[in-house]
Amino acid sequence: MVKANYGNSKAVGEILKKLKIRDNFLRRRFLKNNFTDEQKLSMLFNAVAICHQTRNLYSPGHNLYGWDYIEKAFTSLAEISSPLLIPDFVVNLKPEELQYKLLCIFSDTGEAGNSSLDTIEERAELYTSINKLIISEFQGHFSEMLRSTGELLLNNGKGFYEVLSGCEAFSDPQRKKSSFLLKLLIDAGLYSIQDKQNYIPIVDYHMQRVLLRLGCVEVNDPEYDFKLKNSIPVESDMPVRLACIDSFNTISEISGLEVWVMNDIFWPLGRSCCNEITLCTDKKCSKNPCTFDLMIETNHHNQCIFEKICQGYLSGMPKEYNEPNVKTHYY
Numbered sequence: 001m002v003k004a005n006y007g008n009s010k011a012v013g014e015i016l017k018k019l020k021i022r023d024n025f026l027r028r029r030f031l032k033n034n035f036t037d038e039q040k041l042s043m044l045f046n047a048v049a050i051c052h053q054t055r056n057l058y059s060p061g062h063n064l065y066g067w068d069y070i071e072k073a074f075t076s077l078a079e080i081s082s083p084l085l086i087p088d089f090v091v092n093l094k095p096e097e098l099q100y101k102l103l104c105i106f107s108d109t110g111e112a113g114n115s116s117l118d119t120i121e122e123r124a125e126l127y128t129s130i131n132k133l134i135i136s137e138f139q140g141h142f143s144e145m146l147r148s149t150g151e152l153l154l155n156n157g158k159g160f161y162e163v164l165s166g167c168e169a170f171s172d173p174q175r176k177k178s179s180f181l182l183k184l185l186i187d188a189g190l191y192s193i194q195d196k197q198n199y200i201p202i203v204d205y206h207m208q209r210v211l212l213r214l215g216c217v218e219v220n221d222p223e224y225d226f227k228l229k230n231s232i233p234v235e236s237d238m239p240v241r242l243a244c245i246d247s248f249n250t251i252s253e254i255s256g257l258e259v260w261v262m263n264d265i266f267w268p269l270g271r272s273c274c275n276e277i278t279l280c281t282d283k284k285c286s287k288n289p290c291t292f293d294l295m296i297e298t299n300h301h302n303q304c305i306f307e308k309i310c311q312g313y314l315s316g317m318p319k320e321y322n323e324p325n326v327k328t329h330y331y
Contacts, residue, residue: 001221002239004246008215011309013254020297021264030071031188035078040190041142042085043074048181049130049169050123052329058116061108065287073105087131087140099124122329126169133167146191153198160193172330174241175200183260201248202263203241204331205323206270212240212321213274215311216247229320237324268292273304280304280313
């Protein structure tokens with residue numbers, strides 16, 4: 001029904017050989033700071049736990065959207081040594097207390113009523129779930145959880161992926177949040193893995209849209225194809241996600257880049273350059289400044305780097321495909 005197109009994926013991989021990620025992106029304060037190790041880990045675990053479907057999350061005061069706003073909020077918590085980064089404190093809060101506190105930290109005025117953080121009941125439950133796991137299994141220490149994995153993703157039930165799947169926030173069978181968390185831990189110099197072959201590429205809705213438009217993922221089912229093109233809800237996004245995972249493995253192999261680096265390229269591309277507004281046709285990006293340009297070294301960024309091989313652009317219909325329309329807390 002849906003499958004990776006290896007020819008197009010290889011062509012994309014060839015282009016990526018020339019790309020360079022900006023040094024300052026990997027040195028941003030969320031990753032490189034003087035906080036304690038437990039604060040650093042708590043920031044990363046909890047931030048990722050509540051990061052999904054963030055289309056509505058926005059700070060007018062800081063002009064930050066989605067994940068960028070989440071990074072700022074959790075960095076601010078660490079700067080004031082907030083108890084919201086202490087598992088024992090979190091698990092003893094009543095649900096409505098945690099909901100209120102989360103709303104306040106995602107508000108420019110500090111008032112819950114002005115927060116743009118939606119589905120707050122769900123996010124608070126997910127926030128609590130990871131902290132309960134750390135309390136019950138690892139004496140309240142995120143570092144102990146990492147140590148216990150033996151730097152393995154799969155380890156007879158004790159690996160990084162396996163342990164995290166024990167809490168609802170990281171229960172996705174395709175491990176999106178777990179893989180994203182791992183990437184952040186690696187970028188921050190807080191963790192490494194010995195079994196890279198078990199890593200599952202990060203795939204969110206922006207990245208699904210980009211690979212569909214590029215032609216790296218192709219749809220052979222007419223009904224499913226129609227629903228994607230018209231943003232009609234689908235029963236499952238799994239066919240597209242699995243094909244994207246397959247495609248990213250090929251792109252990574254051809255480009256020579258680690259597979260988790262695919263997130264640094266295709267997430268900002270979909271977020272800014274290949275969304276409802278497309279750089280190739282509208283000559284501007286959805287975000288200002290453009291997320292892709294902030295993360296990747298570009299030459300004035302007046303043309304998409306994939307124009308010459310993008311199947312959507314070459315066919316004259318670059319906006320034809322959209323990501324699967326599903327409700328999920330996996331990404």
